[in-house]
């Protein structure tokens with residue numbers, strides 16, 4: 001099993017949900033967040049230089065983070081399909097971080113591993 005931490009543009013969320021639905025993912029967790037990559041928050045449309053009233057040298061832009069744990073066999077499909085739906089050819093399209101997951105437990109039944117996904 002692998003955990004994918006997927007940072008995307010907020011407007012791409014429905015497309016990403018459709019990709020995950022296609023592989024029948026067992027669940028997902030979503031957070032709205034602020035973030036930056038190599039441009040330090042400068043987008044094609046400009047930047048935010050104040051966060052909650054505090055000046056900052058690094059500008060952060062609104063992003064959505066999707067956390068999903070998937071079966072190993074689905075990892076490359078998810079990655080390529082997300083790249084396909086999220087790529088706009090502009091900076092800030094997002095990033096995917098991939099981590100190994102040792103085990104999982106469905107609390108209601110005690111099922112372990114991929115059965116718990």
Ligand SMILES: Nc1ncnc2c1ncn2[C@@H]1O[C@H](COP(=O)(O)OP(=O)(O)OP(=O)(O)O)[C@@H](O)[C@H]1O
Nearest residue numbers: 007034035036037038039063090091092093094095
């Ligand atoms: N190294 C990182 N660690 C944690 N979060 C990151 C990292 N890089 C990117 N992110 C998250 O991903 C979001 C999107 O990053 P972004 O697509 O701008 O990456 P990039 O490396 O600058 O690529 P690009 O040049 O295409 O913009 C960021 O706003 C941030 O939330």
Ligand SMILES: [Mg+2]
Nearest residue numbers: 037038039092
């Ligand atoms: Mg960037």
